[in-house]
Amino acid sequence: MQATHRLDAVFAALADPTRRAILARLAAGERSVMELAQPFDMSQPAVSKHLKVLERAGLISGARDRQRRPRKLEPKPLAAATRWLERYRRLWEGNYQRLDALLEELKAKERP
Amino acid sequence: MSNLKVTTPSDREIAMSRTFDAPRQLVWDAHTKPELVKRWLLGPPGWSMPVCRIDLRVGGAYRYEWRSDKDGSTMAMGGVYREIKAPERIVSTEKFDDPWYEGEAVDTLVLTEQGGKTTLTTTVRYASQATRDAVLKSGMTGGVEQSYDRLADVLASLGR
Numbered sequence: 001m002q003a004t005h006r007l008d009a010v011f012a013a014l015a016d017p018t019r020r021a022i023l024a025r026l027a028a029g030e031r032s033v034m035e036l037a038q039p040f041d042m043s044q045p046a047v048s049k050h051l052k053v054l055e056r057a058g059l060i061s062g063a064r065d066r067q068r069r070p071r072k073l074e075p076k077p078l079a080a081a082t083r084w085l086e087r088y089r090r091l092w093e094g095n096y097q098r099l100d101a102l103l104e105e106l107k108a109k110e111r112p
Numbered sequence: 113m114s115n116l117k118v119t120t121p122s123d124r125e126i127a128m129s130r131t132f133d134a135p136r137q138l139v140w141d142a143h144t145k146p147e148l149v150k151r152w153l154l155g156p157p158g159w160s161m162p163v164c165r166i167d168l169r170v171g172g173a174y175r176y177e178w179r180s181d182k183d184g185s186t187m188a189m190g191g192v193y194r195e196i197k198a199p200e201r202i203v204s205t206e207k208f209d210d211p212w213y214e215g216e217a218v219d220t221l222v223l224t225e226q227g228g229k230t231t232l233t234t235t236v237r238y239a240s241q242a243t244r245d246a247v248l249k250s251g252m253t254g255g256v257e258q259s260y261d262r263l264a265d266v267l268a269s270l271g272r
Contacts, residue, residue, distance in 0.1 A: 008245050012123050088126070088248055089118040091155060096116060096130055098152035099142055103134035106141065106148075 010077050013057035018042070019050050026060060026073040036071065123241040126248065129233045136225035139232060140199035143221065144168050149176075158182050170196055174204065191216070199223060206236070215239030 013019055022036055037047040051071060054060045058077040116130040132139055142148045146164040154161055155178060163177035175190035191205035202221045218237045223230055238244040 008241060011120050011245055011248070012241065015120050015123050085118050085120075085248065089116055089128075092118070092128055093116045094156070095152055095154060096132075098154065099139075100132060102142055102148060102151050103132055103138050106138045107134055110138075 007077075009057040010059060013053050013059055016050070016053075019054055022047075022050060022054065023059065023073065023078070026071060030062070030072045033071070120244070120248075121235070124239075124244050125235055125237050126244060127233065127235040129231065131229055131231045133229055135228055136223045136230045137199050139223055139230045143202070144198075154178065155187075159187075163188070167193075168196060169193065191219075194218075215243060217243075 014023075018040060021040070025031060025036060025039070033044055033047060033051065036051070037044045040047065051060065059074055060071045061074050062071045116128060119127050119129075121127050142152065144166060146166050149166070150161045150164045153164075153176065158181050159178050160181060161176060161178050163175060165173075165175045167173050170193055172193050173190060174193070175188065177186060177188040179186050188209040189206055190209075191207055193202065193204045195201060195203035200223050202219075204219050204221075206217045206219050216239065220235045220237070222233045224233075225231075236247075238247065
């Protein structure tokens with residue numbers, strides 16, 4: 001997959017809160033589909049659907065034996081996606097730190 | 113209060129949320145009064161905002177122009193206000209003069225106050241997923257490479 005297409009797939013996969021929750025659980029260690037389905041009010045096929053999206057994006061691996069084989073997190077594609085988010089975040093954090101300082105000044109002015 | 117969160121709530125959006133230690137009215141002023149906006153909405157280090165015009169009414173326009181003090185290069189954007197509900201909500205369009213992405217984006221700014229602190233949420237909705245991703249990749253600035261090794265942090269925040 002081309003790098004940009006891969007990144008698009010990663011962002012699309014991350015857009016869903018259930019899939020983010022699944023990733024967060026996998027960050028703590030490998031899990032089977034059944035274990036992953038437990039905390040969600042969701043059937044195993046529904047969870048499997050989410051896992052397929054995550055697999056296509058390259059975010060997780062371990063799908064050959066769908067029932068038993070645990071899934072595990074693949075950090076690389078996620079790292080590429082988070083790098084873009086992080087760059088964006090830093091730019092805005094710079095703006096907002098200036099805004100913090102400005103707000104302090106405005107608050108001081110408002111005090112009698 | 114450094115706790116800015118950036119998320120991608122849908123395939124066409126980027127959302128940011130952050131809390132400020134100030135009442136909502138002041139955060140509102142800082143977003144709507146040109147002399148205040150000019151002081152903080154600057155982007156990367158070394159840029160200033162010589163032009164900031166705001167016609168704060170539905171259908172009114174705004175225009176921001178930035179300039180690099182280093183090499184004199186400029187960047188500008190503007191748009192039109194679609195919804196204004198002081199001091200809590202603004203919906204506006206945004207378009208850069210030299211857009212590196214297709215179409216017009218729609219910004220929604222929401223301010224909520226609790227216990228003297230204000231939480232700002234801003235969501236930008238782009239014309240397409242490809243556009244949204246292009247903006248994320250640009251980092252809004254281009255070329256601001258940052259080293260990072262924060263996968264664990266990001267994963268931790270995903271779990272919240």
